[in-house]
Amino acid sequence: MAARVFSVCKRIVRCSLFRERDARLIFNKVRSLSSSEEEYNFQTLTGDLEGIAVFSMNKASSRNAISRDFLIQLQNAMDAVKYDKSLRVFIVKSDVPGTFCAGADLKERAKMKMEDVGRFVTMARNLVTELYHLPVPTIAAIDGVALGGGLEFALACDLRIAGCSSKLGLVETRLAIIPGAGGTQHLPRLVGMSKAKELIFTAKILNGEESEKIGLVNYVVEDNKVYDKAVEIASTILPQGPIALTMAKNAMNRGTEVDLTSGLQFEEALYAQVIPTKDRLEGLQAFKEKRKPVYKGE
Template sequence: MAVLLGRGALWPALRLHTADGVCRLAAASCPGRSVLSGTGAPPARLRAHGAGTRHYSSDSDDLRVRYLDREDAGIVVVGINRPKAKNAISKNLVKMMFDAVEDIKKNNKVRSVILCSLVPGIFCAGADLKERVKMHQSEVGPFVSKARALITELGNLPVPTIAAIDGAALGGGLEMALACDIRIASNTAKMGLVETKLAIIPGAGGTQRLPRVIGVSLAKELIFAARVVDGTEAHRLGLVSHSVEQNKSGDAAYLRALELAREINPQGPIAVRMAKLAINQGIEVDLSTGLAIEEACYAQVIPTKDRLEGLAAFKEKRNPHYKGE
């Protein structure tokens, strides 16, 4: 029960504030500003959702965040876009991702998040070593700590997060994916925590999250040997939930992630958030404490309008219309 008392502030935090006007990643006129203007033909994952879709981005365009609309309203696509650097994690990218995560947390209309790459053949190559080599030794530790904090915040998002890995996810790139609830990879994607090749260790959660996902012994083997596996092998190891055959446009994992987000979308949003909270907290404690956490999370859904709507829809043999209330 001590765990529950210590986490007492989490439930109010999950009742997010409406953020229709939150536009931290854009200029003041963000509702009408498309991040695709002047960039030529947009990637397939940023097309075909209507001109009314809102776009958020910064001027540097290292990160593009899209809130889908119409039938996909509630799905947020966070796309890393640093083609010249193979999506490597830089100071600017960390800052932009912090801002994006903060905006998502404030928006109670968000039901799922897809983390993907807008650069063909790459998810994220890890730390930006060209930037790193210019850092003074005293700067490295604080930067890694900030990157670790970002990935922790990504993992703490209250809604389901899906990593769509359509290319190489190495080092910090894989650590970001490991912080997501679900990972989907193309069969040709490459994944690995390769830090020991550089005489360092995974420093943004990799030594902790990988063992929790695939088991201690296998995680040690992959980390010690800096081994890289493809999507098919990653699925066999349990590193990813799904491995899909890559397509000609190079976005097979993204398309499968979108399908999954569409499966999640119609479900009760508060219930999904509480389920995630119960799982994430419960897996870290003994079964008895975990059951108490589940009971506490269940208690939060009982007074909701959504629960009553679910019962009414069942009785009337129709699809429910949940509002997250």
């Protein structure tokens, strides 16, 4: 079992940290990417916040509903983050007042052929899974409505910040369907099986404070302070060793999917990957010299 776990971890490292082919080309292409109507935008912050990438949704006409274009734009943004070592935290937010993401674009969905609906849901589920395994910490800034697929995308992030009046819920059973982009799996892992069943069975919608109380979100703040809080948290992540962050994330994500013994083997194998890094040596040297370390992700 230990050998299998180590082999899996080696594959994770190769894919998430050291694949450099075409990385700069992808990043340069996406850095200024936005639709003609500025419906989606990807940007990297500068100055003291350099290293933070932000994906903004701004399609008020559909309340940022999940469409084919949404999936393509988010995929492009994640590719930019995945292949650029200078980017260390990824924030997903909305620029539409009162809305994070209202769920699936039902108008677009109604025009799809029956066989295309399954393909679309599979694409969305795969994208949520990729977001969950993105090699950097991810933060969802939920300032407003996050329902159905919109909440499922937020659940795939590592941290969630919500505004007091935000509305969060997996409401698919109202439409005689079930959450299809990871909600039935991520929600129980966050709030426990019994509470997750209650929320999905009843299609209940929670506000920010209720969400924080059950552990659905990490923080609840004033509605106009959600993004600021996300940036504040991201800025405290930036100084940490980027390779260590990736390994810690992998250890937790994958370790909680198996028994404790196997999880500890994942941790051991991933810990072994940080030992030969230049960052680890820099951390030790900085501690010795009583200065802040400068990590390069090497």
